[in-house]
Structure formats: C-alpha cells, structure tokens
Amino acid sequence: MSDRVEAVKKLFTSKSSRVETNKGESYYQELFIKCEARLNELRANTPANRLDFADLLEENGIDRREFMKWASATTAMLMLPPMFTPLVADAAVMMNRAPVIWLELQDCAGNSEALLRADGPKIDEIVLDIISLEYHETLQAASGHQAEKQLEEAMEHFKGKYLLFVEGSIPMGMNGQYGTIGASGETFHDHLVRCATNAAAVVAVGSCATFGGIPAASPNPTGAVGVMDVIKNKPLINIPACPANPANMVGVILHYLLTGQIPELDSLLRPKFAFGYRIHDNCERRAHFDAGEYVEVWGDAGAQNNFCLYKMGCKGPMTFNNCSIVRYNEAVNWPIGVGRGCIGCSEPDFWDKYAYERPMADAKIKAPSGGVEKSVDEFGLGMLTAAGVGITIHAAASAVAGKREKSGESHE
C-alpha cells in the first residue's frame, strides 16, 4: 500500500507534469519585440469588417478599466508575463483584422452556439462578435449560391492569411456520402481539403473536429474522423471539449494575432495554456478528494456537502482542460458545480472510454507500462489511464481505511 501512496504522490508532484510558465527574461523580451512589430503591421491593414471594438465596449457599458482587467486576465491565461497586457489589449482591438472562415461539418452546431455568445466572459463575447468571420454557415446572412460565392471570395481575398475553424467530424464511410454540402453535393472531406489549402492555420473546434467526437463513438457508423486525420500539411490546433470553451477559442485567435504563431501545443495538438492542467488540479472539490471524502450515492450527505465526485464517475483526474478555472456560460457554473462530475469530454474517445457513470476503477482501460514520470506532452490516453489507476488506488484506500470520522467541520 505504501508504494502505491508514493506513486500517487509522485504523480501529483512530479516536475515534468507541470507546464513551463516561465521561459526566462530574454525569451520574453524577444517575443515582446516580435509582437510589437506584428501589431504595427496589422494596424496598417484595413479592418475586414465594420464592427468597432471601442463602440461595442461602450454599447455594452464596459469601461476602460474593466477592459484592461480582462486583458491582464487573458494575458495570464495565455501564460505571458504582465508586460504583455497592453499588447493583448491592442490585439483584441484589432480582432476585426483576423479573417476567420468557419466550417460546419458533421456536428450539432454546439460550438457555434458557444460562439453565438451562449457563454464566455462578456469581453470574450465581444471579441468573438468582432472577429472578422468571413464565412460561417450558421451566422451569415447570405445563403445558398450567394453563400458559396462568398466563401470563394473570402478564400481568394485572404489567401494564405485566414484561420480556418472547423466544427464537426469528417465522415469517411461510403466514400464520404454520409455528409455532403452545397448544391454540388461536395463531400465534407473534399470541402475541408479545399478550404484548408490556402489557410494560414487550421483550428479544430470541439471534440468532433479534434478526435471524431460522438459521431466516431463505437461502432462509428459513418466512419467519422477528426480534422488531424485529414489535414496533414498545415499548422493545426485542436481545441477539444464538448462544447469547446469560447475563452479558449479567443485565446488561440489572440495568440495568433499577437505573435503570428500558433500557441505551444501538447502531443494531441492542444494549446498548453488551456490543456496543460487537469480538471482535478484546480477543482473546487479537490480538498474533499485529498481528505478522502466522496459522494457515494447521488443525493447523499456527501452530495449535499459538495464532496468529491470521483466515485460517481468523475473523470476530472484524467482530463486536461481549464474548465475548473474558466468555467462555462460567462463563468456562471460548470458541471462539477452542479454535482454531476466531469465526463472527460476533451479527451480522445471520451464517449466510449469515459462515459457517464463508470468510475475508472471499473473502466476497461489497460494501464500503460512505464512509470508516471512523463511530461504532459507524452500524456496520451495511456498516461491518462495511469493517472486513473493511481487515483483508483487512492479511492480504494479511502474505502479500506473506512470512512473518516465525520466531524462538524466538513459540514458547511
């Protein structure tokens, strides 16, 4: 038992599983100069649309002070030192110079809903509003042939400069006939390849676009795959989760606008600023986990006192995402806040391996060989399971040790 406890301790304290948040003075100085130059260059460009950031802020009753507060929070989220705050603010103002083309493939449009200000902090919403969306099937006014023309024009005009956001998986079964688009009956696959050809970078938004998502759930009736299985020769960023958090979409665009580069990614091509930590690391119920206090049955005393949901199947310990910090719907709440546990929606295969009420103890996932001493980059599904195994031990240990004596302090 003692070496198991050691293993858990090692898992949570190992240096390499941390994200590097300080890259040294000279690195940031150099980046700062680069960003400044880039912003000056952007300033010279004409805005791609009419929406003006300052006007929108005013319309929404947001003053400069509040805006700068947002800018410094966003700078922190992007893991940049405070001196970058004015640059982030400038980049936000120039959001209407970042051409974005948004494709909807095999999806439920849930991520577009997020984009439609369904959630995300207020200023993030405004930033999303003014992102120069050149083509979005759900949001645009034009439809039919007119829309197809608009797409063609946008791709030509912003050749090599636009960010291609993709929502939804790509059905490969039956020669792609499970999903076609437009009057020509072009398959989703061909449509994606065509639109990606001249993109500066491709951003896969949501779990369907990143890993195939629900459509790829066993038995994967349509042969659905993620964007990274189709697009190989382009810079690609994955923003998984179901739905993807708008704050992370904004983060990626801002980063691109600011530095002209894509943010640092992990092995699954997810930006580290958002996916460098586990839900569990920053969970508000973490203290109860550490104390061995679990919800054992829905609605029990533990549930009423917001105890840890691990035994109810919470996948927080195996899921890399920042929802425990950013939360959803303008930071109103998040799944664990309503006592239902994380379902691991930003991890590959979550629908099959992580589904609802199956604590990792019962899940049929093989533990990988090798230790737990690996960096986040190497954290594939295998490693996630390792965390799962470690925690299973911990949860089991709490059961063995018997319930902790319930003293008054654990109640409210």
Added chain:
Amino acid sequence: MTIRKWIEQIEGEASVQFEFEKNHVSFATIAFPHTRGMEAILQSKPAMDALVITPRVCGICGHSHLFSAVRAIESVYANCGAPVEISQKAESIRELTLTLELIQNHLKWLYLVIYPELSHMLQEKIADSCRLKGAYAASLATKILAIFAGQWPHSSYMIPGGVTCDPTHVDIIRAEGLLDELIRWFEKELIGITLDEYVCYSSKKTFLTVTGDMKKIENMLKRTKMHEQGFSYDRYLAMGEHEFSKPSKLVNRRMAKVHSKFVTLEEAYSIDEKTYAKNALYHDDYFETGPLARTMIEGVPFIKQMYKNYRDSTYTRVMARSYEAALLLEHSKKLLQSIKLNEPSYIQPLKKIATLSGEGIGIVEAPRGSLIHSVILKNGIIDQYKLITPTQWNLSCGSPEIPGPAQKAMIGSDSIETATFTFRSFDVCSVCTTH
C-alpha cells in the same frame, strides 16, 4: 422550372428543391444529405450513457434531448414495476431548465433568422448589432440554465430519480436576478410594454400598445404578405406533458387525447436527391408540431385571435413562437419561486439500473415541437434506441399528392424567397432531423 436551394442557418443545412409553375411554387422537396448515426452509436451502451450522448444530438436543444432520455429510462423503471419517485423540487428544476432552453431558442431564431430575413426581403437595413441583441438575451437564459445544469449546451445533470444539483438560496437569488434582467430586456427591446400586460392580453386592440422590435417584426410580416400564405394542414400535435403544454391533438377545432403508439415513421419522398431524414406521422397523417401547435392546443387567447383572422399562416406561426417566449418567461418566474429547497434533489430508484430489462418512452416538448425517445433495455444495456425529433414532423418530405406540413405551407407561394421564409418559420434543425 426546378430550382434547388441550399438553406443554412441555425443548426445545419437543408436542401430544398422548388418546382415553379405559373409564377407559383407548385411543389418542393426537402432533403438532408448528412447524418451521424446516433441510434447505432447508442446501441449496446449502458443506459446511463444515453444521458451523455443524446444531448449531443443537437447543439441548440440538447437539454430537451437530455430530458427525453431521462424520461425514457424512468419509464423503463415504471414498466419494470419499480416506478421512480421524483421530488417536486427536481421536477420544477427540470421543467425550469427546459423552459429556459425554449426561451433562448425562440429569441435566437427571432433575432438571427426572422428579423434579418424580413429586413432582407423588404430591402431595409437593420443594424449589425441587431443579431447580437438576440444573442445577448439568449445568453441570459443560458446563464440561468447553467446555475442548475452546470453548462449549456450539452448538460447531463438530470438523472433517473431526480437531478444532481442541489441549489442554495444564493443560487435561486442569482437566477432570479438574471431572469429579471431578461424580462426587463424583453420588455424594453421587444414589446415596449410590461410582460404582465403582454401575457394577459386578450384583444387585438392591446397589440396596438406594443412597440419595440415586435411591432416592427409584425409590421414587416404584414408588408411581406405573410398573413396570406404559408397555410398548412391546420392539424396540431403536442405530445410532451408539461405544465405549459398538455399532450393533445387538435383537428378541426376538436381536441383529442394522443398516445405514442400511433406514431409511425416512413421513408422521405425523394426523386434524385439523397436524404437521411425520415417522416414522422400520427395515425398516418402529417401534423404540425411546435409553438403554434402548443398555443393552439392551450387555447392562448392572443393566438386564437390571430388564428381567427389569419389561420395557420406564416404570420400566425411566427407570432405564436414569439408570443410563446413571453408565456414561458412568465412560467419560469413562477417555477423559480416554487422550488422548495428543503426537498431532496434525488430519490434513489428501488432497482439497480443494471437489472432493468424492458421498454420505455420519454416525450418532451422541445423548442420546435414534440421530441420522442424510445428505448429498449436488456440488463441495463441499450438494445435499441429510437429518436423522433420535432423537425421530422414539420419538415417531413411527402409526395406531391400528400406533401408534409412545411411542404404544404410552401406550395402556392409567389416567389422562392417567400417560400423559403415560410420554411424558416418552421425553423430548420437538420442535425436533429437526421441525427
């Protein structure tokens, strides 16, 4: 002359092929050329997985899917002789979150589809920020939803036996604050009078006092002659049981009870286009479902008045949906006040889910109409899962002899543009239609 049109916006795309004769639409086929195979995915998975997978059928009405899935599993419990007890509190919270999802859908549709489309048809400019206005209101509704459901879209907080959340007084106060803000927005931007006045409304005269965007939209509907077209079968169906809607059908002004055993599916009619949609029928007939059907069945005075003058025209359909948003706002206010915090959120069912074998059906009223989930479980594992979504009723694609509700409404339109608008008045939700 045949014209094929690709209709996007809000939850996926549909392809509509119009036959145009003597300056009128003589027939139209509706096709949905994409699918994900959700029913196949659900098969052979544990029953509780339905709570995670079915909300993801749709990004805009996922909550309705969750509610249907929970009702379906609970109905299996009942059919296995172990009916699930649900506290009044859990019932109210479920109903509240569903109601909020309906409201946000209605407002988004009104501001992102209806208002801009009407302006486009009349070649009148509306401010760019107009769409954002509707999205803002919708975000208020989803924030309240998130207090109870954790997130929107795609929550899984309802479970057989109740809900997982255990709200405190603080949560209720936050929710009330947001709801008040939403109601104030509704009064200021949309109607220009108080919500109380609007929902108590009984005569045509009262509408004259309405100002705001609703007045503009109503006026535009008249100017585009939407009150003279878009007539469908005048047959209405609502199958979900809620405080705001009773399961009934209304045919020739006669109300009758409904039962899910009369619901059938048929292959969609198609000539040369591929479609993954199936038509939903009741007693072998097409029915209109959704806000117009619900308000007609409930006998809402405002809508009855509209109906008297303009029958089931596109005008009445649009007005019914926007008016239902007001009724639901009022309803959610009551629901929020009725939540008794000292009741349990969850009551453990008598049987373990892994021991259940049997059939179950869960029906709710989703934003666009009746949503049906039916499931067969074998030892807690899904043996079969069937989804029938609202748009499968409304956007059924029938033959020229017996067209579906939306098809019938489009036939006779004097232009493709007005026919398309009528189509949108039913609201496209293609991701649900083909699932």
